[in-house]
Amino acid sequence: MRTAEILCATLILAVGMLVCYESAQYGVGWGDGGPEAGSYPLLLGIGLVASAAAIFSQTLRWWRRGQAPPPFLKPGAWKKVASVAVPAGVMIFLTQFIGIYLAAGLYFAVYMRWIGKHRWVTIAALSVFIPLAGYVVFWRWFLIPLPEGSVWAQLGL
Amino acid sequence: MEAIQSLLAGFEIFLTPHNLLMAVAGILLGAVVGVLPGLGVANGVAILIPLTFGMSPNSAIILLAAIYWGGLFGGVITSILFNIPGEPWSVATTFDGYPMAKKGQAGKALTAAFCSHFVGAVFATVMLTFFAPIVAEFSLLFGPPEMFAVMMLTFSAMVGLVGKSPAKTAASILLGLIMAAVGLDIVTGGLRFTFGTTELMGGFSFLVVVIGLFGIGEIFLTVEEGLKMDGVASGMSVRTVLETLREMPRYWRTLIRGAVIGCWMGIKPGGATPASFMSYGFAKQFSKHPEAFGTGTVEGVVAPEVAAHAAGVSAMLPMITLGIPGSPTAAVMLGGLMIWGLQPGPMLFKEHADFVWGLIASIWASNALGVLIVLALVPLFVAILRIPFSILMPSIVFLCAIGAYAVNNRIVDIWYVIVFGVVGYVFKKLDYPLAPLVLALVLGDLAETAMRQSLIMSQGSLAIFFASPIAAAVNGLAILFFLWPGVKAVRARLRPQPATPKATLQDVPAADR
Numbered sequence: 001m002r003t004a005e006i007l008c009a010t011l012i013l014a015v016g017m018l019v020c021y022e023s024a025q026y027g028v029g030w031g032d033g034g035p036e037a038g039s040y041p042l043l044l045g046i047g048l049v050a051s052a053a054a055i056f057s058q059t060l061r062w063w064r065r066g067q068a069p070p071p072f073l074k075p076g077a078w079k080k081v082a083s084v085a086v087p088a089g090v091m092i093f094l095t096q097f098i099g100i101y102l103a104a105g106l107y108f109a110v111y112m113r114w115i116g117k118h119r120w121v122t123i124a125a126l127s128v129f130i131p132l133a134g135y136v137v138f139w140r141w142f143l144i145p146l147p148e149g150s151v152w153a154q155l156g157l
Numbered sequence: 158m159e160a161i162q163s164l165l166a167g168f169e170i171f172l173t174p175h176n177l178l179m180a181v182a183g184i185l186l187g188a189v190v191g192v193l194p195g196l197g198v199a200n201g202v203a204i205l206i207p208l209t210f211g212m213s214p215n216s217a218i219i220l221l222a223a224i225y226w227g228g229l230f231g232g233v234i235t236s237i238l239f240n241i242p243g244e245p246w247s248v249a250t251t252f253d254g255y256p257m258a259k260k261g262q263a264g265k266a267l268t269a270a271f272c273s274h275f276v277g278a279v280f281a282t283v284m285l286t287f288f289a290p291i292v293a294e295f296s297l298l299f300g301p302p303e304m305f306a307v308m309m310l311t312f313s314a315m316v317g318l319v320g321k322s323p324a325k326t327a328a329s330i331l332l333g334l335i336m337a338a339v340g341l342d343i344v345t346g347g348l349r350f351t352f353g354t355t356e357l358m359g360g361f362s363f364l365v366v367v368i369g370l371f372g373i374g375e376i377f378l379t380v381e382e383g384l385k386m387d388g389v390a391s392g393m394s395v396r397t398v399l400e401t402l403r404e405m406p407r408y409w410r411t412l413i414r415g416a417v418i419g420c421w422m423g424i425k426p427g428g429a430t431p432a433s434f435m436s437y438g439f440a441k442q443f444s445k446h447p448e449a450f451g452t453g454t455v456e457g458v459v460a461p462e463v464a465a466h467a468a469g470v471s472a473m474l475p476m477i478t479l480g481i482p483g484s485p486t487a488a489v490m491l492g493g494l495m496i497w498g499l500q501p502g503p504m505l506f507k508e509h510a511d512f513v514w515g516l517i518a519s520i521w522a523s524n525a526l527g528v529l530i531v532l533a534l535v536p537l538f539v540a541i542l543r544i545p546f547s548i549l550m551p552s553i554v555f556l557c558a559i560g561a562y563a564v565n566n567r568i569v570d571i572w573y574v575i576v577f578g579v580v581g582y583v584f585k586k587l588d589y590p591l592a593p594l595v596l597a598l599v600l601g602d603l604a605e606t607a608m609r610q611s612l613i614m615s616q617g618s619l620a621i622f623f624a625s626p627i628a629a630a631v632n633g634l635a636i637l638f639f640l641w642p643g644v645k646a647v648r649a650r651l652r653p654q655p656a657t658p659k660a661t662l663q664d665v666p667a668a669d670r
């Protein structure tokens with residue numbers, strides 16, 4: 001928890017400093033049309049650096065008091081989280097190429113088999129039905145296009 | 158009685174078959190969203206906003222608002238029957254709702270909760286109907302310095318009054334404001350923080366951020382917790398419903414107290430969750446049988462629920478009058494308003510009276526419809542919770558991906574959703590509140606414009622923020638709130654007190670508040 005806390009605060013500090021630096025490039029003084037573009041974000045950046053500093057000092061105070069905070073992750077928890085994040089990431093990656101319908105179908109099939117251990121009939125039915133429902137509701141009813149992938153055009157379909 | 162006339166006109170807009178259908182569909186969808194622990198209302202509304210692009214603003218807001226009410230109702234079912242809060246504002250309901258369910262009084266607990274919701278809704282809607290036009294009229298006097306002051310008050314209230322760690326709340330707000338500044342600078346037309354990429358030119362869409370933070374982040378948390386769905390039978394019957402209804406007037410004190418707390422907490426940006434805890438705490442303090450709390454007393458269910466719903470409804474008041482949302486869900490709806498081409502703010506009441514009054518009429522009707530629908534359909538919602546997690550979870554991810562893509566038709570937005578999902582997960586674990594970030598992201602452009610316009614008006618003098626009585630008073634209050642954590646710390650050091658156990662917001666991760 002402590003390490004995570006400090007890492008997170010460091011990241012926020014870095015973002016704050018980046019914002020300050022960038023803002024300075026846009027001009028932080030008084031221009032022809034009022035305050036220049038960088039002045040307001042500069043204030044925000046300074047505020048963010050200050051908050052990160054406050055979070056640091058808070059964490060250090062806990063540290064010195066010797067209170068042991070609970071660990072950031074329960075043992076083994078990262079595996080569970082990864083079991084969701086990785087297939088989802090793969091699905092999005094595939095979506096760029098083969099479209100969301102096929103990618104989602106594969107994603108459902110893999111996830112239901114691997115984590116849920118469902119019967120093949122259930123898996124097949126749902127892997128077809130849910131992407132199809134998405135197609136009908138979003139594209140047919142509400143005319144919202146979903147990503148269809150770039151491969152099909154290249155194959156001449 | 159102008160308000161009543163306007164309200165009747167509003168009902169004329171609402172009472173078309175199409176809009177009624179929207180309301181019913183919204184309540185059903187919202188209840189499903191509310192029931193499912195991995196799917197929050199703010200996220201549900203964000204996913205569905207693209208569906209409303211082709212609708213008239215009237216129907217669109219009726220649909221989205223109905224999802225909100227449905228979500229408020231739905232969270233109760235999961236809390237009482239499964240001891241898992243379906244929504245953060247139902248956490249306090251698990252304290253007494255689940256024990257009641259285990260004693261075989263689930264039907265009674267559910268009915269009492271739904272009735273409390275209805276009372277909270279009526280109370281807050283009456284307030285909204287008569288108070289909103291007055292606030293709107295008053296806020297027409299607001300220029301940029303006053304608007305800026307009101308936004309400062311919003312942010313300062315979150316830093317000073319709500320969160321556990323003021324520094325983390327401040328960081329959250331500032332990150333939101335900075336994200337809002339990415340892209341085109343609205344005053345000079347230059348680009349900021351794009352680092353030479355085209356992806357960042359359009360800035361961050363708040364819908365994508367909400368779906369990531371609240372949708373995917375929530376899923377990561379749920380998976381880590383390893384959700385076990387062991388439900389108690391609901392045991393709803395017409396007889397239990399009627400018996401409980403007859404019992405309700407007994408709790409009038411708790412109901413009114415909770416509704417007042419809810420209205421107050423909803424108007425100032427605190428949201429439904431702290432309101433529900435506060436109401437629970439007060440009910441326990443003033444009860445004749447405080448020891449019964451936590452063992453399954455009806456009062457313990459009534460108190461948080463009435464406040465949660467009242468807060469949810471009254472969060473609409475600053476949204477429609479000032480253009481400042483009182484909760485993350487209201488923030489998403491406000492973003493929707495801008496997408497539909499309406500300018501939120503004091504002029505909304507004047508220029509789009511039909512929109513505003515149609516919305517207010519729909520709040521009346523949807524909440525009444527909502528009680529009937531959820532009472533009748535409890536078994537259906539319970540059945541949804543029996544769907545295995547390994548089917549539910551990928552479906553929610555699929556919906557989040559579609560929702561993110563539909564905003565701008567860009568695949569990169571789906572990646573953003575995953576990135577913000579990780580951010581949301583880490584922030585929630587480390588107690589950084591998420592709601593302020595979303596509110597700041599939605600309000601960012603308005604806040605910057607208000608500040609720069611004020612400074613242009615005064616030619617650079619900061620005195621303009623204290624020139625008019627309204628701006629001075631509101632800014633003064635904001636500064637007080639910002640300093641409040643410091644004042645508290647100093648007082649605590651001067652006067653060391655034994656810690657008093659309160660029933661207690663501290664049990665909830667800050668992000669939920």
